[in-house]
Amino acid sequence: MDELDYQLLELLQQGLPVCPEPYAQLADTLALSEQDLIERIQYLKKTGVIKRFGVIVNHRVLGYRANAMIVWNVPDAHVERVGQALSQIHYVSLCYQRPRKPGIWPYNLYCMVYGKDRETVLQQIDALIRRCHLQDFSYQVLFSTRCFKQRGALYPVLQTEKADG
Amino acid sequence: MDNLDKAIINLLQDDFPICEAPYQNVAERLGIDVDELLQRLERLLQTGVLSRFGPMFHAEKMGGGLTLAAMQVPEQRFDEVAEIINSFPEVAHNYARQHRFNMWFVLATERPEQIQYILQDISEKTGLKVYDMPKKKEYFVGLRLPV
Numbered sequence: 001m002d003e004l005d006y007q008l009l010e011l012l013q014q015g016l017p018v019c020p021e022p023y024a025q026l027a028d029t030l031a032l033s034e035q036d037l038i039e040r041i042q043y044l045k046k047t048g049v050i051k052r053f054g055v056i057v058n059h060r061v062l063g064y065r066a067n068a069m070i071v072w073n074v075p076d077a078h079v080e081r082v083g084q085a086l087s088q089i090h091y092v093s094l095c096y097q098r099p100r101k102p103g104i105w106p107y108n109l110y111c112m113v114y115g116k117d118r119e120t121v122l123q124q125i126d127a128l129i130r131r132c133h134l135q136d137f138s139y140q141v142l143f144s145t146r147c148f149k150q151r152g153a154l155y156p157v158l159q160t161e162k163a164d165g
Numbered sequence: 166m167d168n169l170d171k172a173i174i175n176l177l178q179d180d181f182p183i184c185e186a187p188y189q190n191v192a193e194r195l196g197i198d199v200d201e202l203l204q205r206l207e208r209l210l211q212t213g214v215l216s217r218f219g220p221m222f223h224a225e226k227m228g229g230g231l232t233l234a235a236m237q238v239p240e241q242r243f244d245e246v247a248e249i250i251n252s253f254p255e256v257a258h259n260y261a262r263q264h265r266f267n268m269w270f271v272l273a274t275e276r277p278e279q280i281q282y283i284l285q286d287i288s289e290k291t292g293l294k295v296y297d298m299p300k301k302k303e304y305f306v307g308l309r310l311p312v
Binding site for chain 2: 146
C-alpha cells in the first residue's frame with residue numbers, strides 16, 4: 001500500500017458519493033484517473049484490506065433490537081471446525097477466536113447474533129447449537145442492555161509512509 | 166420503508182460493484198431507474214436506516230491495532246466508568262451487557278502498540294481491571310441482515 005491508497009481509504013471511510021459516477025468523483029479528488037482508482041479499490045479488496053464493500057445498516061432502526069454476544073468454551077482441537085460451522089449460519093455475524101483468561105474466563109470462541117427480540121435470538125441460538133453440534137460445550141449469552149457508543153466501522157487511517165505490513 | 170427500499174438494502178449489503186457507473190448497474194438489477202435508486206439511497210442514509218455506505222476495513226492489514234476489552238464495573242459506578250471509556254476517541258463502540266463482565270468495548274488504534282497504552286490508561290483512570298480479549302482468529306461471515 002502506498003500513500004495514495006491510504007488517502008483513498010480515508011476518503012472511502014466518509015462514504016461512497018451517491019451520484020451516477022462516484023468513482024470518477026473520488027478520482028478527481030485524488031487527481032487519479034477513474035480507471036486507476038477502480039483498480040486500486042479492486043486490489044484493496046482482493047488483498048483483504050477492504051473486507052466488504054457495501055451498505056452498513058443500522059440494525060436498531062431496522063428493528064433488530066436484540067443483540068447477543070455468545071461465548072463458547074470449545075476445546076482447542078475443535079475450535080477450527082466449530083468456528084467454520086458457526087460462520088456459515090446466516091444470522092451469525094462476526095465469529096472470532098479469542099484467548100481464555102485462566103481461572104476467570106474459560107470462553108475462547110465468540111459470535112454475535114442479532115434478532116428482532118430476545119426470544120428470537122434465544123431460538124436462533126438453540127437452532128445453531130443443534131445444527132453445529134455444540135451440545136457438549138458450555139456457553140453464555142451476553143445480551144446487550146445499552147449501546148454507549150457506536151461510531152460504525154470507522155477506523156483511524158494512517159497517513160504516513162508506514163506501509164510495511 | 167417499502168418493498169423497494171428493502172430490496173435495495175438487501176442487494177447493497179452484498180458487494181457493491183466496483184466499476185464505472187456502479188449505481189446504473191445496481192439499478193438495472195433492480196429494474197428501476199438510476200435516479201430513483203440514488204434518491205432512495207440518499208433518503209435511507211439521511212433517515213439513518215443505513216449508517217454508512219462504503220468499505221469495511223481489515224484494521225490490522227491497514228497497519229492499525231484492534232481489540233475487544235471487557236470490564237467488571239460495579240453497578241453504581243457504571244455511568245461514570247462508561248463516560249471515561251467513551252472519552253477515548255479510539256473506542257469504536259461500547260456495549261453494556263448482562264453478565265459479571267458487564268462492559269465490552271472495541272478499541273481501534275492507528276498503531277498496534279497503542280492498544281496496551283490505552284488499556285492501561287483506562288485501567289488507571291477507572292481503578293478497574295481491564296481484560297484484553299484480542300482476536301486470535303477471525304472466521305469470515307458476511308454480515309447481512311435481511312430486511
